[in-house]
Amino acid sequence: MTSDLFETDVVIIGAGPVGLFAVFELGLLDLNCHLIDILDKPGGQCAELYPEKPIYDIPAWPVISGEGLVDKLMEQIKPFDAQFHLGEMVTELERTGENGFIVRTDAGTGIKAKVVVVAAGGGSFQPKRPPIAGIEDYEGSSVFYSVRRMEDFRGHNLLIAGGGDSALDWTLNLQPLAKSMTLVHRRPEFRAAPDSVNKMEALRDAGDLTFQLGQVMSLTGTGGQLEAAIVKTPDGEIEVPCTRLLPFFGLTMKLGPVADWGLNLHENLIPVDTEKFQTSEPGIFAIGDINTYPGKLKLILSGFHESALMAQAAKRIVHPDQRIVFQYTTSSSSLQKKLGVR
Amino acid sequence: MTKIIFIGRDGTRYELDAENGSTVMETAIKSGVPGIEAECGGACACATCHVYVDEAWADKTGVPEPMEEDMLDFAYDVRPTSRLSCQIRVSDDLDGLTVSVPEKQA
């Protein structure tokens, strides 16, 4: 755990496409930003849910992939040198005195800022709970969706379910600690780095782990202590003894801590005005998929527009004494200096 | 018009008119067939439009592309006839296609 305290002009919660573009609009107005995202990479839904799929409605890009768009945004905001805190979830947002906020993450990071921009999209990405009967009863005691401390798994009969990189990586990392290791996946092909698959297969061939073709259907045990998983295999159901289960079935978006910050919510969205995109709390703005207003469209395009207007209002809060002069990037030498092209 | 038949979890039969060129998922959503959620709107990114294709139709609907196969990893109780219904395009050939809704979506 770190307990760093940073100070900046604007803290942006969520590094999806809209949070990223906000860095650009704020940067043109000389506002420095920190961004926080629970994902270990920038790009939000574009990066996590559809990196390879085409988007056709980004102005002037007849077609661009989710990942392509994120790469371009990262390039565009590079001159502004925003600081990223990735793999951290914002848990607390508090007002400090008259004109400022402090945002804290689950990793112990604290950031003081004069303005907070909530660009949290559909909420924070969290591991998906697989539809296994009765799994809730074992969560937190025998079933875990992430590994905080590897030591917690030492000496256990471990079952890992899934066929992606997380499943393979944790199979390889935890195998040396586990009493026994079983990987269960519904087919012989994996969606993972070929190198990890090769390593897993080598361990299997050496008898150091079991690979079981099949799907976990239900669990048995008592008082939250797992004893076995019922796995449906091509040859019928079998019981796989295990004391810990780590299911890796991708990520889904849950509103999460955004609900705890005292902001008005309407059906899990944050109502804002359409002049500044400010929330019910002065100094806290909401842009992108997380906000709502009459006529709102959940499009990347709308989020970009919202960023531009929000930035004007943020500027007035951070530098109340400065006059805002409307300028074009094409012709303003001062904007071009900020962009590093002059 | 092409007819697509959905068998609900409770056995209810939904016989729906489907537009050629649309998808089996869109057909279900338009009529609100319970159990087809389609959270990602047909982008093959959520696995909540999972169906079992009736054995007799499996040849006609074909096999999943690798991307769909990857996404099926997230579905519950995947069987040899499992498909993501947003990836099945409606055409005259599929007139009478019967699919059933699984017990749970991912």
Ligand SMILES: Cc1cc2nc3c(=O)[nH]c(=O)nc-3n(C[C@H](O)[C@H](O)[C@H](O)COP(=O)(O)OP(=O)(O)OC[C@H]3O[C@@H](n4cnc5c(N)ncnc54)[C@H](O)[C@@H]3O)c2cc1C
């Ligand atoms: C399959 C698919 C296809 C799409 N196609 C298109 C399209 O063609 N055109 C289009 O315009 N739009 C499309 N969209 C919608 C588009 O992706 C969203 O409108 C866009 O991603 C919203 O951007 P955002 O930055 O507001 O939020 P998001 O992209 O949702 O990013 C929000 C980020 O905030 C993080 N976050 C939330 N809460 C916290 C917290 N407490 N702590 C830390 N981090 C947090 C999340 O982890 C997430 O990374 C598509 C969406 C999907 C799923």
Ligand code: FES
């Ligand atoms: S609707 Fe999401 S995968 Fe079919």
